[in-house]
Amino acid sequence: MAVLEKSAPTREQFMALRRRHEVIGKGLELLKSKREALMKEFFGIVDESIRMREELNSLLADAQRRIERARAIDGASIESFANASRRSVPLSIKARNVWGIFFPEIEEVNLTRSLEARDISPLGERAEVLDAARDFEAATELIVKIASREVRLSRIGEVIRSDSRKINAISEVILPSIKDRIKYIERVLEEREREEIFRLKRNKARRQAEEGG
Amino acid sequence: MTAPAARPYRTDLSYFNARVRGLRGRLLGNRDYEELVKAESRDQVAERLRSTAYGHDIEAALARFGSIEEALPAALKSNLSDSFEQLWKLAPEGARPFLKAVFSQWEVFDLKAMIRGISRGVGREDIRDVLIPAGEFDTAALNTLLSSRDLQDLARFLYTWGSVYAKPVSRGLPAFLRNGRTAEMEIALDRHSSEALNSALEGEWLDARIMRGWTGMRADLVNIATLVKISGEAYTAEGAGELFVRGGRALRKNEFIRLSTLSSREELFEALRGAVTEPGISGVLDSADPRDPALLEEASEKALERRLAMIAVSEPLSIALGAAYVHMKVREVRNLRLIFRGKLFGMPEDEIRKLISLPL
Numbered sequence: 001m002a003v004l005e006k007s008a009p010t011r012e013q014f015m016a017l018r019r020r021h022e023v024i025g026k027g028l029e030l031l032k033s034k035r036e037a038l039m040k041e042f043f044g045i046v047d048e049s050i051r052m053r054e055e056l057n058s059l060l061a062d063a064q065r066r067i068e069r070a071r072a073i074d075g076a077s078i079e080s081f082a083n084a085s086r087r088s089v090p091l092s093i094k095a096r097n098v099w100g101i102f103f104p105e106i107e108e109v110n111l112t113r114s115l116e117a118r119d120i121s122p123l124g125e126r127a128e129v130l131d132a133a134r135d136f137e138a139a140t141e142l143i144v145k146i147a148s149r150e151v152r153l154s155r156i157g158e159v160i161r162s163d164s165r166k167i168n169a170i171s172e173v174i175l176p177s178i179k180d181r182i183k184y185i186e187r188v189l190e191e192r193e194r195e196e197i198f199r200l201k202r203n204k205a206r207r208q209a210e211e212g213g
Numbered sequence: 214m215t216a217p218a219a220r221p222y223r224t225d226l227s228y229f230n231a232r233v234r235g236l237r238g239r240l241l242g243n244r245d246y247e248e249l250v251k252a253e254s255r256d257q258v259a260e261r262l263r264s265t266a267y268g269h270d271i272e273a274a275l276a277r278f279g280s281i282e283e284a285l286p287a288a289l290k291s292n293l294s295d296s297f298e299q300l301w302k303l304a305p306e307g308a309r310p311f312l313k314a315v316f317s318q319w320e321v322f323d324l325k326a327m328i329r330g331i332s333r334g335v336g337r338e339d340i341r342d343v344l345i346p347a348g349e350f351d352t353a354a355l356n357t358l359l360s361s362r363d364l365q366d367l368a369r370f371l372y373t374w375g376s377v378y379a380k381p382v383s384r385g386l387p388a389f390l391r392n393g394r395t396a397e398m399e400i401a402l403d404r405h406s407s408e409a410l411n412s413a414l415e416g417e418w419l420d421a422r423i424m425r426g427w428t429g430m431r432a433d434l435v436n437i438a439t440l441v442k443i444s445g446e447a448y449t450a451e452g453a454g455e456l457f458v459r460g461g462r463a464l465r466k467n468e469f470i471r472l473s474t475l476s477s478r479e480e481l482f483e484a485l486r487g488a489v490t491e492p493g494i495s496g497v498l499d500s501a502d503p504r505d506p507a508l509l510e511e512a513s514e515k516a517l518e519r520r521l522a523m524i525a526v527s528e529p530l531s532i533a534l535g536a537a538y539v540h541m542k543v544r545e546v547r548n549l550r551l552i553f554r555g556k557l558f559g560m561p562e563d564e565i566r567k568l569i570s571l572p573l
Binding site: 070071073074075077080084086115118119120121123125127130 | 286290318322329330333335339340342400402404438439441446447448452458506507509510547550555558
């Protein structure tokens with residue numbers, strides 16, 4: 001703003017400031033559109049995330065209840081089953097760009113295995129343990145989905161916050177200050193014009209008086 | 214070469230049964246359970262158990278683990294395996310094949326736990342924590358098996374000992390060496406060892422008949438439980454047939470394969486209720502709920518225990534007394550674990566009462 005205040009009240013500055021006001025105004029509209037689009041995206045994901053979180057909570061509560069019951073009935077078989085279920089889960093993460101925002105997107109994976117894919121004999125396993133394992137795998141699958149959405153949500157949230165700050169700064173500080181400066185220069189220029197007219201009129205009157213006298 | 218499963222022979226069980234009655238006398242009664250369920254905290258449960266046969270195990274476990282949360286389950290496990298070991302040692306040689314039919318469940322469990330651990334690179338100490346010494350696998354035998362470098366080594370140990378489990382483990386080895394899968398080995402252990410042990414229970418005297426009938430019922434209940442577990446899993450007829458355990462009377466293999474194609478548990482239970490007419494097993498199906506398969510498993514275990522307990526009353530000098538004791542002890546340890554964990558998680562008394570199974 002200091003630059004604006006220091007700018008000389010000339011016609012050139014006046015024109016430059018008006019151009020700048022126009023450009024910043026267009027930028028502001030663009031920023032507002034971007035924020036609106038991001039807000040739409042944000043609220044779309046928020047609803048989905050909340051629904052997924054609720055689903056995850058209920059899945060985990062069921063799975064935990066099952067596993068606690070199975071552990072109380074036969075703790076050793078749970079540990080043996082856990083040893084058999086050890087595996088690494090590779091995740092593929094890609095960068096995605098929405099409105100110039102880059103965020104990591106975790107590729108959704110199918111982690112729930114069929115009984116055959118578990119590589120165990122179903123004969124000696126408790127049905128409750130198998131059901132709990134299925135629930136926990138489904139919960140892990142959901143966690144991967146939620147993680148991807150929540151990272152996106154937090155990045156979009158950050159950008160919306162920063163854009164809102166920019167929009168506020170532009171519409172509350174920068175544009176009014178340019179507008180004030182334009183008005184000031186306009187006033188100064190008008191003043192100068194009036195002075196010039198007055199001076200010309202006075203000179204004309206003086207000349208006419210000299211010629212008459 | 215692997216030896217066939219040892220065959221039982223007529224033997225006098227008077228001394229064995231007298232000792233088993235002594236062991237049964239130490240089991241907790243309904244009044245003890247009532248006091249434990251009414252205990253206000255897990256510490257009170259532990260305190261009450263200290264004055265029972267579990268006291269010594271709790272003290273020993275507390276010396277190893279810092280907290281009662283870890284010590285009590287370990288104490289219960291150690292007491293259970295000591296009871297198994299004691300029963301195995303008390304049993305006369307000729308009656309051991311009968312008890313082996315009961316203990317095979319834990320022997321197979323131990324072998325599977327080792328196979329899973331060794332094949333997936335789990336530390337030997339972690340595997341040891343899971344094992345429950347029972348039957349032919351006492352603590353020393355399990356330690357020797359745990360020293361195996363790999364699964365081939367484990368199979369060699371079993372062959373050297375002439376164990377009935379050597380064959381099923383070796384049968385699954387090619388698949389493991391080919392693609393790292395251990396399911397074939399586990400299925401062979403679950404299925405063929407049970408069949409080998411059942412077929413060894415020959416003879417027409419009372420004890421042989423009792424245990425044949427019991428193992429037949431167990432095979433039926435295992436098959437029904439397997440059907441519940443695989444329903445909706447799209448197993449092929451061949452794949453499902455591989456899971457069928459022979460020796461039962463209620464369900465034939467072709468019936469088992471047909472039922473395995475049903476996609477929902479509701480449909481399966483409906484079909485099973487129509488197909489199974491054996492009184493002990495149809496009672497289990499009546500009390501089961503398709504939405505809660507754990508109820509079926511609990512009802513199955515109760516039915517197996519009830520069968521032995523009833524025979525033990527009508528034939529007090531038979532092997533049924535010792536075999537029923539194994540079930541009673543297992544149920545007691547399970548009840549105590551349920552009560553302790555129930556108190557640990559602040560479960561209401563009514564809920565705990567619903568989950569525990571009181572002595573018959």
